[in-house]
Amino acid sequence: MDKSISCQKKFICFVERIKNINYEPKKIFKTIWNLLIYFLLIDFTFVFIFPFIYIITNALKSPYELVDMSTRWIVKNPILDNFRDAIVTLNYWNCLRNTLIITLLSALGQVLSCSFVAYGLARYKFPGHKLIFGIVIFSLIIPPEVLVIPLYLQYSKMKLLDTFLPIIVPCFFGMGLRGGLFIFIFRQFYKGIPRELEEAARIDGYNGIRIFFNIILPISKSPILVTSILSIVWHWNDIFEPMVYMTTPDKVVLSMALNSIMKNRAYLFVTASGEIVSPLAMAGSLLIILPLLIIYFIVQKQFMAGIERSGLTN
């Protein structure tokens, strides 16, 4: 009895609400418009997710299921053999250690040096500061191939080949992978900070370098986050520099190891639908991006906010 009354009430409320909805054509148009936009966005999102689904399913398939016509997306008996094999073939833990050393040290170097230099470019007017900024921007369009040959010769003379130094050291001097872009990002950020903070500190007798480390660096969290993420990602995925400077198998980084798996035809399979896949390479690439994805999902909120606020624009 009680229940039916409440049901009735709910129904009446519902009818009332439907009656109250405005059936203006403009509003209907707007709803359709919104739906269309969602449809489009989901469509585009699919383009980004689809390869992941493809790779995950193929990495989980056993050889039998790869040639089985009836299995396309949902793997009946997922196996982890491919991942186990990939860890062995990639020499995963060794490569991961190498990659981590290079990536983290380079990112640290780039964040420190680029922010330091950018502060000088943003706040001080000394002779040649415009020229230096011009060169910083110009250095972005120099193809790495032009520079790498002389550097390679130089490092081989100094017996620095096969160490991580050729990749890490330039990062501590504001160079390295797209160092110019990071200087640019930091400079835009510092230009936007009001000067009052520094002037107050200067009256208290701080010099520029103390101001930078004690005041400016603590408040520039968002560009630091953005540049360190970008730097980590770009170094993580970079294959060109390690390929040039590293020669012994001991010093191989993840991207190089994956490349050799991808180029090895022994690992290729022809699936039932005539596609050529390499389950081992797929498992391997999942293993390689996994650390990046984890970092991304942890910091994505701050990263997004930072990247919109920081100086990529203007």
Added chain:
Amino acid sequence: MKRKFSLEKKMEMEGFIFVLPWIIGFIAFLAYPFAFSIVLAFSKVTDLSKLNLKFVGFSNFTRAFTVDVKFVPALLETVRDTLINLPLIIVYSLFIAILLNRRMKGRDFFRLMFFLPVLIGTGLIMKQLMGLYLDEDLLKSIGAADTEVRKAAGAIDLPNELLVYLGPELGQFVQQALDRLSFILWRSGIQIIIFLGGLQSIPDSLYESAYCDGATAWESFWKITLPLMTPTILVNIIYTLIDWFTSVDNKIMEYITEQSFKQLDLAYGSAIGWIFFIFITLLIGIVFLIIGRYTVYIGER
């Protein structure tokens, strides 16, 4: 207290200290190799181990255009690809940025997705995701016939029925266009971010006053958004050009790497590297001049 320098001088010195690391880096890792590669480009390596050089003038450069049959096609292909993709990337990323700039449910999710390529969209993983690692030599080596080969995960696939209906030539063309499209989607993460920042810098008051004057959303897009976005568009065009030209996996870059590190012809490698570099610089300069004329800044008028 004695003061050696005036305050102005002191500030200059401080600024100099800040830039000092960069100057050291510039000399060691940029200026020196830059100059050395010019020397290399004009010479011939007579002894690789001792690096004995012989000055040969422009012969490396003339070789690139007259003797080498692979260089010019690779250069043209890179340029063609870039020039076709550039407008598509700009329009697409502006469009997505405008959609993502609206207030709506699930915006954070979509942003997360659209920035995903920024993180993994560089380098090998993307090649793996797009199935581009299956280069022709590899396919030939396993004896795969062209017809049965589909690129691994090339994101957007035409259904077979449609391919039959369109016929082989048109079908292949549409398929190539789709492949290009998914490639573009994967390469435009940073551009979307730059546009989003640009959109947020346009003051709301402009739209409000336009709305009061009776402008529709369509009109205010063409009359407010687009003109005020021109500086951002310029930045984006330049960024895209640089990104495509200097990415390691385009045709010409692969060719330069092959010449200098596989064939070990360092002099010739640097010569073609220099031709390419001068070419990029000219192209970017031209773009800058043409588009720079149409840009509008908020302060002007």
